[in-house]
Amino acid sequence: MHEAVLGATQFSVQINFLSPLINGIANGAAYGLLGLGLVLLYKSNRIFNFAQGEFATVGAIVTYVFYSGTGVLPKLPFFVAVPIGLLASVGIALLTERLVIRPMFNRAKVILVVGTVGVALLLIGVEGLLPYPKTQSLPTISDVLKVQPFIGRVDGIPILYQDLAKLAMLVVLAVGAFYFFRYTRTGTAILAVSQDATAARVVGISVERISLISWGIAGLLGGVAGVLLAVPPQGTVTPGAFTGTTLTVAFAAAVLGGMTSLPGAFVGGLSLGLIEAFANVDASFVPGLNHVHSGQAELAVFAVLLAVLLFRPRGLLGSET
Amino acid sequence: MTALLEVEDLRAGYGSVPVLQGVSFSVAEGETAVMFGLNGAGKSTTVNTVVGLLKTWGGQVRFDGEVISKLPSSEIVKRGVALCPEGRRVFPGLSVRTNLELGAWTNRSVQKQQMERVFGYFPRLEERAAQLAGTLSGGEQQMLAIGRALMSKPRLLLIDEASLGLSPKLTQTVFQVVDQINDDGTTVVIVEQNIGVLPYADQALVMQKGTITFDGRGAELAKSGDLRTAYLG
Numbered sequence: 001m002h003e004a005v006l007g008a009t010q011f012s013v014q015i016n017f018l019s020p021l022i023n024g025i026a027n028g029a030a031y032g033l034l035g036l037g038l039v040l041l042y043k044s045n046r047i048f049n050f051a052q053g054e055f056a057t058v059g060a061i062v063t064y065v066f067y068s069g070t071g072v073l074p075k076l077p078f079f080v081a082v083p084i085g086l087l088a089s090v091g092i093a094l095l096t097e098r099l100v101i102r103p104m105f106n107r108a109k110v111i112l113v114v115g116t117v118g119v120a121l122l123l124i125g126v127e128g129l130l131p132y133p134k135t136q137s138l139p140t141i142s143d144v145l146k147v148q149p150f151i152g153r154v155d156g157i158p159i160l161y162q163d164l165a166k167l168a169m170l171v172v173l174a175v176g177a178f179y180f181f182r183y184t185r186t187g188t189a190i191l192a193v194s195q196d197a198t199a200a201r202v203v204g205i206s207v208e209r210i211s212l213i214s215w216g217i218a219g220l221l222g223g224v225a226g227v228l229l230a231v232p233p234q235g236t237v238t239p240g241a242f243t244g245t246t247l248t249v250a251f252a253a254a255v256l257g258g259m260t261s262l263p264g265a266f267v268g269g270l271s272l273g274l275i276e277a278f279a280n281v282d283a284s285f286v287p288g289l290n291h292v293h294s295g296q297a298e299l300a301v302f303a304v305l306l307a308v309l310l311f312r313p314r315g316l317l318g319s320e321t
Numbered sequence: 322m323t324a325l326l327e328v329e330d331l332r333a334g335y336g337s338v339p340v341l342q343g344v345s346f347s348v349a350e351g352e353t354a355v356m357f358g359l360n361g362a363g364k365s366t367t368v369n370t371v372v373g374l375l376k377t378w379g380g381q382v383r384f385d386g387e388v389i390s391k392l393p394s395s396e397i398v399k400r401g402v403a404l405c406p407e408g409r410r411v412f413p414g415l416s417v418r419t420n421l422e423l424g425a426w427t428n429r430s431v432q433k434q435q436m437e438r439v440f441g442y443f444p445r446l447e448e449r450a451a452q453l454a455g456t457l458s459g460g461e462q463q464m465l466a467i468g469r470a471l472m473s474k475p476r477l478l479l480i481d482e483a484s485l486g487l488s489p490k491l492t493q494t495v496f497q498v499v500d501q502i503n504d505d506g507t508t509v510v511i512v513e514q515n516i517g518v519l520p521y522a523d524q525a526l527v528m529q530k531g532t533i534t535f536d537g538r539g540a541e542l543a544k545s546g547d548l549r550t551a552y553l554g
């Protein structure tokens with residue numbers, strides 16, 4: 001709580017910094033989760049994958065239909081439905097690699113990017129045709145565990161289990177992916193292929209196999225994001241749920257962190273989540289800003305992205321790690 | 322001596338443009354063969370086709386008696402053929418050590434032993450093992466590219482343009498190391514435009530317009546007019 005005096009105008013204001021901090025971290029974790037998959041495929045194939053949001057949506061939808069027992073499907077426990085959803089995400093990612101990316105592997109990168117846009121649009125269309133209730137959400141971790149939704153309150157602000165789960169998963173995946181690239185043979189081979197596919201072939205690496213592995217991992221990361229994000233209050237299993245605003249901000253997060261850095265996706269995601277949240281703080285008490293009601297967050301994200309592209313195009317942590 | 326590499330009526334090209342018009346030659350085990358020719362003669366296309374980077378349109382390649390021309394490059398490397406490609410093509414964002422480790426991708430069991438061997442040939446690489454390959458000088462990158470090719474412990478080493486962009490002194494050093502590699506038991510095929518390599522050649526090949534126009538001993542080529550023909554037309 002602050003009592004603020006600005007210039008000659010005196011006014012009383014209550015700003016709670018804790019609420020945007022918590023919301024920012026929670027949303028930032030979501031952007032980071034999607035951003036991880038984007039960075040992975042940028043590292044391995046040097047393309048922006050516009051289908052990454054749909055890998056998340058497919059994982060969420062398939063988890064939902066098995067968890068709720070939609071149609072003729074059996075109603076399965078949540079922790080059984082989730083692996084099936086993740087498998088679906090991986091399967092879609094592998095099919096994308098096999099049917100869209102690989103046949104065009106030697107074409108210009110822009111053609112591959114357009115190919116991923118096509119995959120996203122196709123998947124949104126197919127999801128729309130599927131007979132399931134499209135406004136529903138997945139249960140939160142607390143729903144599944146049948147506990148109260150928050151672990152406690154800080155200064156009256158509830159700390160949700162779901163937000164903690166998102167953050168924990170983001171940390172685990174970012175650290176895991178970092179170690180994967182730095183310390184495993186397959187991770188190093190993915191880097192080698194991304195730097196020079198011909199040289200990778202020369203040393204005997206199967207570029208096709210490495211590409212398939214990269215897409216499979218990206219699908220898995222997308223699926224995990226979908227299952228964690230398609231929850232109340234905002235998340236649903238609607239077709240194209242994660243290809244709109246979420247993917248756009250996830251791209252911005254990945255660029256902010258540095259498109260080639262996995263920890264960068266983590267840092268970029270959290271940074272943008274926080275920027276958005278703090279930009280949305282009610283600033284109507286500031287003289288001259290009392291007419292601003294919406295759009296601040298988008299403007300702030302745009303301003304930060306522009307500044308990064310202008311002054312630090314390789315991002316905050318841009319490197320091959 | 323038995324032939325380790327046999328190339329028979331090999332045809333290949335890029336897109337729909339043919340480059341190799343029926344290339345035939347063989348290289349005996351333990352020898353160093355040098356392939357000369359002008360730009361566009363088909364030298365690089367030949368070695369790239371031998372290691373499976375380019376598809377064979379016709380004819381065949383046999384390595385140690387086995388037909389390898391339909392195999393993917395990963396299988397060809399596994400069988401003991403390694404290429405040091407034109408332009409070095411090291412992995413610029415990875416360290417020297419990681420570049421070398423990747424060279425042993427198909428034969429991990431020999432990684433440690435081969436790393437020591439490579440550092441023996443090129444002590445400079447050991448000094449710079451932690452450095453990113455993209456920050457090495459041109460000569461050091463050439464050493465790394467040759468070293469990386471040796472990491473799989475190949476029986477046949479193909480080197481495409483070993484001297485390209487190197488100073489005369491460094492070129493001689495590289496040729497001497499390649500000669501040492503050959504003396505240590507690896508069969509070598511060098512694609513070159515620099516005739517300074519001729520003293521190291523057991524066998525010499527001259528390519529023109531996608532075919533072999535001379536195939537003989539290195540000393541014979543030095544005496545004949547074929548080398549002049551290859552370069553001056």
